[in-house]
Amino acid sequence: MQKIVKVLFILLVAAVLVVDVAPQRAASSSMNFQVPRGLPQDLWESLIPADNPLTPEKIALGEKLFFDKRLSADRTVSCATCHDPALGFADSNAVAVGVELKKGARNSPSIINAVFNELQFWDGRAPSLEEQAKLPLINPIEMGMKDHDAVVERVKEIPEYRVEFEKVFGSEGITIDTIVKAIAAFERVQLSGDAPFDRFIAGDASAISESAKRGWELFNGKARCISCHAFNSTNPFFSDFKFHNIGVAAKDRNFSQLARKAQQLIAANKDRQRIQDELALSPGFSELGRYLVTGEPRDIGAFKTSMLRDVELTAPYMHDGSEKTLLDVIKFYDRGGEVNPNLDGGMRPLKLTDQEMFDLVEFLKTLTSDASKKRFYSLKPQTREPAK
Amino acid sequence: MEKKLKVLVVLLLLLAFYVVNAQQHPSVKDEDKVMTVKLCDGETYVQLEGRLPNERLSRSEAEAVTNELMAKWLAKQPPAVAAAWTKEYQEGKKKAQQKAQAKAGDESVKQEKQTYEFTKRDIQMWERELKKLIDYGDQIFHDDQLIGSTNGVSCAMCHPNAANTHPETYPKYQIQLQRVALLRDMINWCIENPSRGKKLEPDDPKMRALEAYIMSQRKGVPMEYGKH
Amino acid sequence: MLPLKWEKKLQEYMKSRERWFSELMQAGSTWQGRRKFLKMAAMAAGFAASKSFTPHSFQLVDVVSSDDRKPFTFAYISDSHLYEKTLNERFVRQLQRAVADINALDPQPDFVLYGGDLAQLGQPGELKLGAQILKEIKAPVKMMVGEHDWFLDMGEVWRELFGPPYYSFDHKGVHFITLMSVNEKDFWTAKGYSPMERMRIVAGLDDARQSPFEVGEEEREWLKQDLQKVDRKTPIVVFSHSPLYKLYRNWNFWTEDAEEVQALLRPFEKVTVIHGHTHQVLTHRIGNIHFHGMLSTAWPWPYAPTGLPKLTVQMNRQNPFNQTDGLGDGTVEVHATGRVDKHYNLWNRNPMRVSARYLDSEGAEDRPPATTLPSY
CATH class of the missing domain: 1.10.760.10 (Cytochrome c-like domain)
Structure with a gap:
């Protein structure tokens, strides 16, 4: 008898899960967005995560955040500063320039078609657009916010965002996750085809x-x-x-020495992702490329x-x-x-x-x-x- | 003959050895409610009360018994012998541990996402591109217009599912052409003759697609070039 | 009609063929003639080694009837797949060649079965062209329908030209039944296919979008009624376009309700099924029923990769460089016993005979010679 109850309970849970997932999928496909000629529609659709379906409102919110300099420490840098639609969603500098005109070590890549990347960043240290968007916000030489809580506080200060986030995300409201979800949604429709x-x-x-x-x-x-x-x-x-x-990346670098040092720094730091992000943007270490992520010798200097x-x-x-x-x-x-x-x-x-x-x-x-x-x-x- | 004899002798020796051993080292003595476990020296033993002589011990119980047996035996040995034995035992244990660790390490490397290995997406891409070409070939193969036939004859009319195209037999000396032919030569021959069309360039996308479709229908058939 | 030089060649060919046939028939009728034939055969290098030309190959009238039935012969032509002449003249010429073959038979067959697939895409022009050519046949013609004749207009023009698609008749003590065995369950309405799309799908042998062939319930009921009037000892010959058994589903070498039809035929002592569609020498036996395929005049099919009946002795793999290789027509000798020998008149090759004795003995006796080229 107990067994039967158990099985029924499992079935019920399964049913709820199925019912729960189905509408999310439906929502992502409910927005009829046509990719430009030459790009595969079905691949694009398959790259919309089930937990972040596209809606016109979300894309509009993401766009607003993307262009908003208030998301940086000194209110001078937005995402668009380095990913400028007037400059092919990149910029014209050799390497990115962040708050207080601090220079990084890598060239700003375009966000055009970035949805199709398997991994984000030059070294693939972020697995998704959402995860990617989290890092520049708090990198001291990019947007320079202290941490993600500070970002959330900053967005919460702005009354119009409070309204719009509730409209798009309901009770979830303003969190670091909803912020990057909106930005990623905007990025997913920045496509280039029909050339x-x-x-x-x-x-x-x-x-x-x-x-x-x-x-x-x-x-x-x-x-x-x-x-x-x-x-x-x-x-x-x-x-x-x-x-x-x-x-x-080979220009007069002593790769093996750099690699050892980087390994020590990464091992000593608790927040692995953050130290990787900072090393990626510091001259010298930056040249290690993919190695900073995998620690494998074959990835030294690979981008x-x-x-x-x-x-x-x-x-x-x-x-x-x-x-x-x-x-x-x-x-x-x-x-x-x-x-x-x-x-x-x-x-x-x-x-x-x-x-x-x-x-x-x-x-x-x-x-x-x-x-x-x-x-x-x-x-x-x-x-x-x-x-x- | 000699060999057989040798085998027999070896077998007999083994049997004798077993019998003698079985007599010399009875490891369990039959007594009620007491299990006696004897070491192979025939002297050292441990007794477990409350256990039937033929009862099965758990792994940890058995380990405890063997440890006790070995401790008792070591105590009886001269100090030099005991020390040498202990050293050897510990070294062996260490090696086994290292080996197990190395094995676990190997597996963790395999599971880690690697940068230059093929991802699921890569494989899906290959399969999709391949299927596209084969499907295009399938379409041409079944359509007299697409191969430029002027008499309504398509490839599939004589070769349903590319049967009797035997691509695995090329290259071969094609008797009727009086020269060595490749599959594409016969495709062109069929286009020109039964179908009365114009032959395709070897790198024409249609030729490539037709070859792909025909090959795809013969998956698993061994290559046998030159077969007639 | 044909270019002049072709016309002339055709006439020459027909003359030589007529001589060949008349000699064959004479050879079969007497011992002396048989010897004469054997001599002739021995001179022809190609035939000298062939085991098929043992004397009994031509025992046309040897069997003495145990009852009132007299042995007789009928001929067949099948699967001509005609396009309009402007599109494809070759298929037209090949049907004409078969008609000439049959008209050259001496003695003439009692009747000629046309085995279906007269047209390639069921178009009125194709069917009418076929009807016109078949009018040249001297003997009476019995028509059977194939899927290529049917699925453009669901048989409208065909019925207009040739009458009902299934019927029975009696001839010299044998009960003949012609079936319409290429009905398909509706796969087109739901998909919204146009009549021409439907026709092209059915015409694609390996097109998986179509349904399997079937006789269908209504026609089976008719068959049941028809057979009630027939004595169980009466030999029965059934004509069906599709094989009345299950050979290879992918190419519709298949009849979905074959078992039901076979069950209706099982009570009768001697049943023979002559079918088209497969374009090849094909032999099978299920209990009391002997099955024989017919040759095409248009193109040969390869043998199916699986399911080939054990008794089938394959014809040679055709040489693609010879346009008429693997094609032909043939005759069916009905013995007084009611069993039949099937003759395949393969153009450009030795004729092949599959005898009742071969089938009755389950392949132990009178086996036709094996092929020299393997089918791939």
Whole structure:
């Protein structure tokens, strides 16, 4: 008898769970959002977490937070300061500049199509957009807030947020989790597709220039780009989302000494995630790349393969902003990167001609979507005027 | 013959050894309500009261008994022998522990998310891209218009599910062509002849898709190039 | 109609073929003739080694009837899959060749069975073209319907041209039944397929969107009524387009209610089923029922990867470079006993005979020669 009651109880719990999950899924698909041409709709849909469905109100709230400088210690820096829609959702500095004009060690990556990243940040230290958004808020050289409680307090001070959070999140209200959920929701709809290249792939031979077509051939062949900047109909983002040491980080660094020191610092610190985040942005340690996350020697100096859509708009390039133009990047690869003990075996001198390098740049420019280009030419860049 | 004899001798020796041993080292003495456990020296023993002689001990009980037996035995040995034995025993124990730790360590490495290994998403991507190509091939294979047939003859009309296409037999000397042919040569032959269409370039997306579909239908069939 | 040089070639071919057939028939009728035939066969290198040409291959009238029945022969043509002539002339020529074959038979068969799939996509133009060609046949023609004739308009034009799709008749003491065995359960309404889409799906042999073939309840009831009038000792020959047994579901080498139909036929002593659809030499026996496939005049099918009946001696894998290899027509010799020998007249190859003796002995006697090329 007792057994039967037990089984019934388990069934009941299971039923409740099922019923509970179903509406959440329904909500995420209830918003009819079409991804731009060339991007896979079903993959995008599958990347909306069940516990953070998209709604127009949530996206609007996320947008407001994204542009709000009041989320930083001195009220001069918002997310958009470094991820500026006028600059391809990145910025034009070599490395990010935070509160009190403090310089970091890494180039701001674009948030365009970031939803498709398997891991966030150059070294993949955050598994989701939500987790990613938590870290710059409290990094002393980015937005500089003391901790997440301070962020929540700051948002709670603002009456309009109190209303809007209740509308979007109900009784959950303002917490660090709801803050980053809203921001992530906004980021999930910042997509770039329908570029000239997409029209070319769809069959319009006149969509890109002859030079760009030669560039696409080189991209797949002699220049070996496709090996890491993968492109196919399932994954049309020009990245394998893996981590490689291509020799950018090799400039006169004593990697093994740095690695040992970093290990000691990480081991000594209780908040592992936070120390990793701070080391990632401090010159020197930053160059260890993926190693700071995994502690595995093979990851020393390895950084995530960037996606290439809208790449034309986000100069300078590489994880440290060390290459000023796309042509500089091509020249870097043509040299085969900087030789270092952990250089990826795929790197080798390419012996490209000037014309071939030019063709590759022409091809890369065909990956810019019309919408992104329009934003680039029409929007005004963000300022560092403090918010009231 | 000689071999058999040897085996027999060995077996007989083993049997004799067993019998002698069984007589010399009875480990349990039959007495009511007392279990006596004897060490293999035939002298040292431990008695457990309240236990039947043939009762089964738990692992921890058995361990306690063996420890006691060994302690008693050690006490009887000359000090040098006892010390040597203790040293050897402890070293062995340490090694076993290290081995167990190393094994556990291996497993933890395997479970950790690795950066350069293939993720579920990678595998899904490969499968999806492959399926797309095969599905496209399937579509062409079943549509006379798509292979450019001018007489309504599609591939599938003679080759349902790509039967009788035997891709695993290429390359082979194709008697009727009087040269060595690849699968794509026969695909083109079929397009040109029964279907009266124009042959495809070897890297034409349709040719690639047709090859993919035909191969996909023969999964598991051993490669047997040159078979007629 | 045909280009002049083709017309001429065809005529030459027919003449030589006529000679061949008449010699064959004479050879079978007397001992002397048989010897003459054997001599002829021995001279032809290709036939010298063939075991199929033992004398009893041509015992047309050897068996003495134990009752009133007299032995007779009927012929068949099947699965021509005609497109309109402007689209595909080859299939048209091949049906014409079969018609010429049958008209050249001497003596003429009592009647000719057309085994279904006259058209490729059930279009009126295709069916009418087929009807016109079949009019050239000298002997009376019995029509059977195939799925390719049916699923564009659900048999409207076919019925107009050829009458009811299932019927029975008696001939020289044998009860003949023609079935419509390619009915399919409605898979199209729910999916909203147009008639042409429905037709193309059914026409795709390996198209999994369609339903399995079936005789269906209504027609089975008719069959039951029809068989009530027939004595159990009367030999029965059933024509069905699909095999009346389950061979390979993926290609509809299959009849979903085969067991029910077989149960209705089980009480009779001698039953033979002649079916189309499979485009190949196919032999099977289930108890009292012998099954024989028919050749196509359009293209041969490969053998199904599984489920091939044990008694089937496969025909050679066809040479794709020979447009008519693996194709043909044939005859059915009905003995006085009511059992039949099935003749496959394979174009460009030795003819093949699958005898009643072979089936009656479960393959122990009179086995047709095996193929030399394996099917893949």
